[in-house]
Amino acid sequence: MTDHKVPETEADLSGAAPPHTIARRHAKPDIREIGGRRLKPATLMMGHGYDPALSEGSLKPPIFLTSTFVFESAAAGKRHFEGVTGKRPGGAEGLVYSRFNGPDQEILEDRLAVWEAAEEALSFSSGMSAIATLLLALVQPGDVIVHSAPLYAATETLIARVLGRFGVQWLDFPAGADAARIAEVLDRAKAQGRVALVYLESPANPTNQLVDIQAVAAARDRLFADGDAKPPIVIDNTFLGPLWQQPLRHGADMVVYSLTKYAGGHSDLVAGGVTGAKAAIDPIRAMRNTIGTILDPHSSWMLLRSLETLELRMTRAGENAAKVCAWLRDHPKVERVGYLGFLQEGSRQADIHRRHCSGAGSTFSLYLKGGEAEAFRFLDALKVAKLAVSLGGTETLASHPAGMTHLSVAPPRKRELDIGDNLVRISIGVEDADDLLADFEQALEAV
Numbered sequence: 001m002t003d004h005k006v007p008e009t010e011a012d013l014s015g016a017a018p019p020h021t022i023a024r025r026h027a028k029p030d031i032r033e034i035g036g037r038r039l040k041p042a043t044l045m046m047g048h049g050y051d052p053a054l055s056e057g058s059l060k061p062p063i064f065l066t067s068t069f070v071f072e073s074a075a076a077g078k079r080h081f082e083g084v085t086g087k088r089p090g091g092a093e094g095l096v097y098s099r100f101n102g103p104d105q106e107i108l109e110d111r112l113a114v115w116e117a118a119e120e121a122l123s124f125s126s127g128m129s130a131i132a133t134l135l136l137a138l139v140q141p142g143d144v145i146v147h148s149a150p151l152y153a154a155t156e157t158l159i160a161r162v163l164g165r166f167g168v169q170w171l172d173f174p175a176g177a178d179a180a181r182i183a184e185v186l187d188r189a190k191a192q193g194r195v196a197l198v199y200l201e202s203p204a205n206p207t208n209q210l211v212d213i214q215a216v217a218a219a220r221d222r223l224f225a226d227g228d229a230k231p232p233i234v235i236d237n238t239f240l241g242p243l244w245q246q247p248l249r250h251g252a253d254m255v256v257y258s259l260t261k262y263a264g265g266h267s268d269l270v271a272g273g274v275t276g277a278k279a280a281i282d283p284i285r286a287m288r289n290t291i292g293t294i295l296d297p298h299s300s301w302m303l304l305r306s307l308e309t310l311e312l313r314m315t316r317a318g319e320n321a322a323k324v325c326a327w328l329r330d331h332p333k334v335e336r337v338g339y340l341g342f343l344q345e346g347s348r349q350a351d352i353h354r355r356h357c358s359g360a361g362s363t364f365s366l367y368l369k370g371g372e373a374e375a376f377r378f379l380d381a382l383k384v385a386k387l388a389v390s391l392g393g394t395e396t397l398a399s400h401p402a403g404m405t406h407l408s409v410a411p412p413r414k415r416e417l418d419i420g421d422n423l424v425r426i427s428i429g430v431e432d433a434d435d436l437l438a439d440f441e442q443a444l445e446a447v
């Protein structure tokens with residue numbers, strides 16, 4: 001760590017903890033390879049960043065329910081604050097106050113970073129608080145945000161309506177846009193004002209359109225000089241990450257997550273995350289310290305539990321989805337299935353998928369023959385799958401975007417996004433695949 005640049009907002013902070021203080025103090029030299037073999041994330045999830053000897057031998061990290069941390073001495077407290085305020089480069093060496101960080105959050109952040117080989121990760125109280133904190137840290141009045149479309153509805157609201165009140169402008173391009181279209185929109189944004197960031201979401205919900213991250217990075221690098229003028233590329237990787245898509249490898253600077261979904265994976269918590277290089281993450285951490293959007297210790301602990309089975313759960317859900325989609329596709333009452341495993345050979349979307357993704361996910365769009373009545377009969381007849389929004393949990397969920405998550409979307413936009421009344425959105429879980437088929441078969445009979 002050479003350049004400990006303190007963001008402007010940090011001057012009026014009462015304190016801010018640096019990353020990994022506990023990891024540094026609480027972990028034995030981390031075992032990350034054996035005999036030249038680099039250990040895989042699935043292995044590291046059981047121990048990385050935590051030393052049981054420092055917590056009474058407890059196999060699992062305790063939940064540290066404390067609002068503040070006792071300094072070893074007055075001099076140590078001063079030293080921490082010198083690091084916190086940027087008076088001394090290198091950051092604080094210890095924990096200060098739980099709005100800034102805590103042991104459970106730090107272990108979680110270390111393990112989250114492992115999946116994408118990211119330098120740093122931050123935890124947040126929700127996916128939306130991660131996104132809001134990131135935007136607040138990066139955006140100034142008069143700036144332009146360029147984003148792919150569509151975005152998660154609350155993200156669109158945040159950019160257009162909330163930041164719009166502070167004079168922030170935005171320009172978008174369709175998620176599936178080609179390199180020329182992406183460059184054209186970036187160029188137009190540049191003429192309009194300072195481009196604060198390029199914000200992507202891939203695959204887009206509910207269209208499942210993939211964004212060409214490499215094309216976005218190439219256009220950004222061509223159009224903007226290095227340094228402050230270069231807008232970071234941020235991507236919401238909730239639907240495929242961190243297992244099936246790792247955007248930092250393809251040119252993204254930061255990745256945001258609703259950890260509520262696949263990472264949490266049990267539909268029992270709400271959380272968010274951001275990963276990336278230290279230089280990119282530092283201002284986001286400073287903003288989080290200021291406004292207090294860090295995740296609580298209990299949910300952090302639950303996420304540690306979840307990450308131990310992340311690969312198992314996502315792999316099983318992905319295999320289940322492949323079976324279910326193959327079966328649904330040929331059913332006479334099904335119009336079509338929008339699933340990343342069915343991309344047309346030789347198409348641009350298939351090319352992006354081949355370059356960026358290692359799986360097709362387990363969330364897809366089922367278009368039934370008919371309209372709302374047929375969709376509702378199907379949803380009401382399901383017995384194993386539950387009728388609920390959200391995704392990425394152990395259990396299969398089904399919902400009706402036109403009548404639920406996208407109810408307030410204007411009709412022309414709904415048509416553009418292919419959100420028909422016959423669309424059912426399904427997130428496949430880890431149940432027995434044949435039981436799921438039996439459930440879908442009887443529900444389709446009721447249509």
Ligand SMILES: *Cc1c(COP(=O)(O)O)cnc(C)c1O
Nearest residue numbers: 126127128152236238258260271
């Ligand atoms: C759920 C979700 C969010 C918001 O996350 P919360 O944890 O509900 O705040 C953001 N982006 C995507 C793609 C999501 O699915």
